[in-house]
Amino acid sequence: MNNKLARMIIRRIGQSIIVLLIVTLMVFLLMQLVPGDPIANFLGANATPEQIEHYNKLFGFDQPVMVQYWKWLIGLFHGEMGRSVALQKDISEVIFQRLGITLSIVIPAFVFAVVLGIILGITAAKNRGTAIDSVISFFANIGMSMPMFWFGLILILIFALKLHILPTSGFVSIKDGGISGYFSHLLLPMLVLAAGPLAQFTRQTRSSMLEVIRQDYVTTAKAKGLGKREITFKHQLRNALIPIITVMGVTLGGMIGGTVLVESIFVVPGLGNLMITSIKGRDFMVVEDGVLVIAIAVAICNLIVDILYGVIDPRIRND
Amino acid sequence: MKKSKKKIINSRVFRVLTARKSVVVCMIILAILIFAAIFAPLVSPYDPYKQNLKNMLQHVSLQHLFGTDAMGRDVLSRIIYGGRVSFTVGLVSVLIAGSIGMILGLIAGMSGGVIDAVIMRIMDAMMSVPMIIMALFLGSIFGKGLGNICLAIGISMVPSYARLTRGQVLSIKESDYVTAGTLFGASNIKNAITHIFPNSVSPNIVLMTMNLGNAILNEAALSFLGMGINPPTASWGGMVNDGYKYMTSNPVIAIAPGAFIMIVVLCFNMVGDALRDALDPKLRGTFGRKHKLVGKVDVKKN
Numbered sequence: 001m002n003n004k005l006a007r008m009i010i011r012r013i014g015q016s017i018i019v020l021l022i023v024t025l026m027v028f029l030l031m032q033l034v035p036g037d038p039i040a041n042f043l044g045a046n047a048t049p050e051q052i053e054h055y056n057k058l059f060g061f062d063q064p065v066m067v068q069y070w071k072w073l074i075g076l077f078h079g080e081m082g083r084s085v086a087l088q089k090d091i092s093e094v095i096f097q098r099l100g101i102t103l104s105i106v107i108p109a110f111v112f113a114v115v116l117g118i119i120l121g122i123t124a125a126k127n128r129g130t131a132i133d134s135v136i137s138f139f140a141n142i143g144m145s146m147p148m149f150w151f152g153l154i155l156i157l158i159f160a161l162k163l164h165i166l167p168t169s170g171f172v173s174i175k176d177g178g179i180s181g182y183f184s185h186l187l188l189p190m191l192v193l194a195a196g197p198l199a200q201f202t203r204q205t206r207s208s209m210l211e212v213i214r215q216d217y218v219t220t221a222k223a224k225g226l227g228k229r230e231i232t233f234k235h236q237l238r239n240a241l242i243p244i245i246t247v248m249g250v251t252l253g254g255m256i257g258g259t260v261l262v263e264s265i266f267v268v269p270g271l272g273n274l275m276i277t278s279i280k281g282r283d284f285m286v287v288e289d290g291v292l293v294i295a296i297a298v299a300i301c302n303l304i305v306d307i308l309y310g311v312i313d314p315r316i317r318n319d
Numbered sequence: 320m321k322k323s324k325k326k327i328i329n330s331r332v333f334r335v336l337t338a339r340k341s342v343v344v345c346m347i348i349l350a351i352l353i354f355a356a357i358f359a360p361l362v363s364p365y366d367p368y369k370q371n372l373k374n375m376l377q378h379v380s381l382q383h384l385f386g387t388d389a390m391g392r393d394v395l396s397r398i399i400y401g402g403r404v405s406f407t408v409g410l411v412s413v414l415i416a417g418s419i420g421m422i423l424g425l426i427a428g429m430s431g432g433v434i435d436a437v438i439m440r441i442m443d444a445m446m447s448v449p450m451i452i453m454a455l456f457l458g459s460i461f462g463k464g465l466g467n468i469c470l471a472i473g474i475s476m477v478p479s480y481a482r483l484t485r486g487q488v489l490s491i492k493e494s495d496y497v498t499a500g501t502l503f504g505a506s507n508i509k510n511a512i513t514h515i516f517p518n519s520v521s522p523n524i525v526l527m528t529m530n531l532g533n534a535i536l537n538e539a540a541l542s543f544l545g546m547g548i549n550p551p552t553a554s555w556g557g558m559v560n561d562g563y564k565y566m567t568s569n570p571v572i573a574i575a576p577g578a579f580i581m582i583v584v585l586c587f588n589m590v591g592d593a594l595r596d597a598l599d600p601k602l603r604g605t606f607g608r609k610h611k612l613v614g615k616v617d618v619k620k621n
Contacts, residue, residue: 026444147581298449
């Protein structure tokens, strides 16, 4: 691998680790500010002070804040995430199981949005000014403006309640429901999650392609007699790719946030749902670990985006 | 009076903004909805809080244009009042995000070194957490209520403004007029206030108009999740949440407020796009001008 590229990657990984450490501190401190007590919430109104004190000691909540933070951090390096108060389980077990479910919605949605978005964007750019362009652009604008929960509602109304093709909610693993059960429960959440990003990819691809189309190297390519497809993919798309990749990085982060809504609407037991119930139930450790996992996922995406930049555009490696 | 009016109409920004009919339509729609929100007590047909259990879950009719909800309240009135919440949250949170973000970006850009690095790493950390989750957090800390939600959403949007402003400041710092200012004895702070800050404002304004739609969507999402503006206050997101239970019998209760969210966000996005095109120096030229000849040609000569 190119020496410069390797150095850039190492530098970026180092930066990401620093940022992640800051995230842990930030989340921890913020959760200390949230009013409410996980133990009290869990035990309910009838808890005696002795019970509360006992559980506080058990979970280590009676120690000073920075000590708790330090213990948590050290624990993380050993792969221990602590225990959830509300669920009475090891947090790592819960989080990774739910992460799997969330990813099984996010990844297909992302791929769908990217592929379809690029295709639509190229089509709109090539047919600029015509009806095709207007229709695609119109739907892209709408897709970006729609509230996810509303779109979900409409899809549920049409497909589940009127046409009875798809289930209204829930999640079914491949083991329990077979491939068709798995997909039918996955389809609507995936579509709802993908709608906004699809719109953004379409718009960004269209505008990048429009800029690129006018460039000199395209005229050169045409003068050289290159075929349409070769021009479109080899020259135009490649150069248009950089802002598109930026949007990809941003969007993936946004999608992980979007699963919070989607999982709420379709009652999918994923990471987003866990975050909501844990924030409401003041289950601090779960929230802290969950946000950390999400932040790591986002950091990995950003890292991949930056590496892709370095690979595609040799000029960036000097950065 | 006439001359200044002509100046505005001929100004590039105005011309670009009014160039496309779709954008003008969006501005008109926004104006109507904002007007209705401001004058809600006058415009709305019923009291949005008045419950009338005898009238509950009525379908669309002449008396209740969007029907009534589960407590017999008129949906249209609640939508009009809900507009107040959405527009207020949209505007205030974006202003909060913009001001805090611009100040942080200015400080980071002007100071450089450790302060710059620290501020930017904190911004990176905030950006690593998806906005909704950040807003959920902050909402839990501040509590429910309109002002708190504005604060929560506003703070969660700060990083992009900080980054943008810092980038602007870094590039403007090298400009000639800033160097000239320093040569004339201006201190860093004076330079910052008189030269750098005003010139870094316009991309932030574009970002603000484009973020307005996002802010409104975030508020709706929070209210939908039950962590934002709560009943009995009318908020569009909350109404969709309430309406979910009556999906099969009375879908209008949930569909109508959601449609309004979409329309408002769409209009803000389109106007934001047009504004961005208007303020973009690269697009200088014949944007929107109709058949303007280079010089005056007097056809009658001859």
